[in-house]
Amino acid sequence: MNTTIPSIGLGRVLLSVLKREISLGLRQKGEVLTPLVFFMVIASLFPLGVGAESNLLLRMAPGVLWVSALLAAMLSLQRMFATDHADGSLEQMVLSPTPLGLLVLAKALAHFLLSGLPLVLIAPVLGLQFGLDTRSLGILMLSLLLGTPTLSLIGSIGAALTLGVRGAGVLLSLLILPLYIPVLIFGAGAVEADAAGLGIGGHLSLLAALLVLSLFFSPLVTAAALRISLE
């Protein structure tokens, strides 16, 4: 009877991983909303802290918004593999005939859709607080759109490495934040360069290059780290 069971292609396997992650995320609304609210609160604290001098705020805006987005995206990283590790689903993923790296890629994509994309969408509202003009807001969104998937991908490495470690949250930040620096530099740099009248092509190209690099390498590294964590 077993030979009659129909097989499904790689695409459908990955789609079902994506669907599962997203429906799980939407069921635990706190997980989607916490980073978003965190992002809004952090970005709103700066005008309160440094005063309402509009020139200063305008100059700080890209950096502040990018750093806030970075911290917010990191907030939900720890849970990327933690529940799967605790309930044994991770073992089944490792034992799946589908390459683990691709399953990881689907999970990272889900993480971006649930915690990166909402940040991209809300960023212009926060940018307005700092007095950014429409053009700068557009560039900010574009740089976040190119940058936040990289944050999810690099973050998955840290999430896998700190799996099952006590105090994983702090360790995760220490491991991952230094790796986020290039994304921060080119992301915030794009908005600043445009404000200074320089081209943004270089910055965006480098962001895209970082995305492509992490698309290729981070699933491999994450998969290796997950295998080690299960031994």
Place this chain on the structure above:
Amino acid sequence: MNSNLSLTFSKLGCVKGGRQLFKNVDCVLRSGQWLYVTGANGVGKTSLLRMVCSLAPIESGDILWNDTPIHNQHDTYLQDLCYLGHLNALQESMTVNENLAFTSALGGIAPDTAQTQDVLARFGLRGKSQQLVRHLSQGQKRRVALSRLSLSRARLWVLDEPYVAMDEAGVQMLAELIANHLRSGGLAVVTSHQRVPIGNVPAQLLELLAQ
């Protein structure tokens, strides 16, 4: 269907935390046979099973599937393997159906709702398919996990303490399920502290002793 499958342990050894758990374990298991791994707590039963599943590295010796080392044919081997560990691999906030559909998809099998209903009914979980897993009892969760076996096409079942949390009827049903699997040419590796007969198939006994 290929019914000439074999699982071979050759001089298998395991070291954990600097302590030799077992060494030089030799064994051949063929289609229709099952291996009953016994031994006191801490002798390395779970470690052995995790090595069979390639979840743990093989320290010394080798494990062969159809006479080829398992690490040389990782992809084909995984298609033939279904592992049930101590953990049930069920997400608490998803329904029974969603969980089973996901594990089927992971195994590369199209989820079939009608078949899933059928299997759940056989496992005494009729009408539970839309329930969230967190609303089930321990024994029911175990039954859901076990129903994965019926939904997979794996030829080698590796079961770590499958009878835990199951009631009398559940234990009998599982034994029957394994017996059917063996009759159709499958293989099974089972650890358990309960000695449950599987149909009328005599077990190959592998007793691990404390070193």
